[in-house]
Amino acid sequence: MAIGTVIFLVLWIILTGAIVKVNPMHIVKGLSRMTVMALTTTSSAITLPVKMEDQEDKLGVSRRISQLVGPLGMAMNSNGLSLFLAIAAITLAQFYGLEFTLTNAIQTVTLSTLATLDTVAVPGGGLVALTIVIPALGLPPESIALLTGIDWFSGMFRTVQNVDADATIAMILAYGEGELNHERIKELNA
Known part of the structure; x- marks a missing residue:
């Protein structure tokens, strides 16, 4: 399960980086706090506030997209x-x-x-x-x-996969809507 999760996330983060034109290492850095929270709590619901905050502050997702994708992803992404x-x-x-x-x-x-x-x-x-x-x-x-x-x-890895995928999906949607703040991502990773 752990190996499958790592393979999935590595490939998914690389794909996300290519789609949104962001260095995958910057995405990993932006996901780090929510990943630790998901790993330790094994709950997408408990991780939701941290995920939404980091989507906006570290991954450059607009508040509008974050408020839509955060709760919806938590309930639907499995x-x-x-x-x-x-x-x-x-x-x-x-x-x-x-x-x-x-x-x-x-x-x-x-x-x-x-x-x-x-x-x-x-x-x-x-x-x-x-x-x-x-x-x-x-x-x-x-x-x-x-x-x-x-x-x-196994719940630790399941939750990490769910939470990190939610955050990257939010990045892809924000990019598609022209609401991904690339400057914010560069600023935090400078």
Whole structure:
């Protein structure tokens, strides 16, 4: 999960930097405080005020875009949990020696996406989503217990992925609307 999160964020930050014409290292610097908050609290809701403040002050996002994307992203963006559910399903299928077919992969992606809606703001919401996805894929429901011990740790990475992706999406939207303050970003990274 940690490796998947790092790979996703590195590629996503590079892509964001290319789209908004900002050095990716400046984006990483702007994300640092919210990343630490997300990692330590495992809650997108608790991180929201810090994320919105840093989007505006460190990443150059206009207040208008920040106020729209911040809360909406917190409630709707579940890419970290979706990645976790897919990894968990594949791991459990391997654990039980079950074949994981292309059909299973498509079902996993679909169910993971649908099951994550509105669970990101709640620490431990991943376990609730697992109770939806695992039985629906034909895996034993008791296998969820195997993952409860690591839920807090995987939640750290899920939250970081969700929060950082929200902030970069805000940058992309602000850039598209002509409301990304490049001078602010340069000023803070000088």
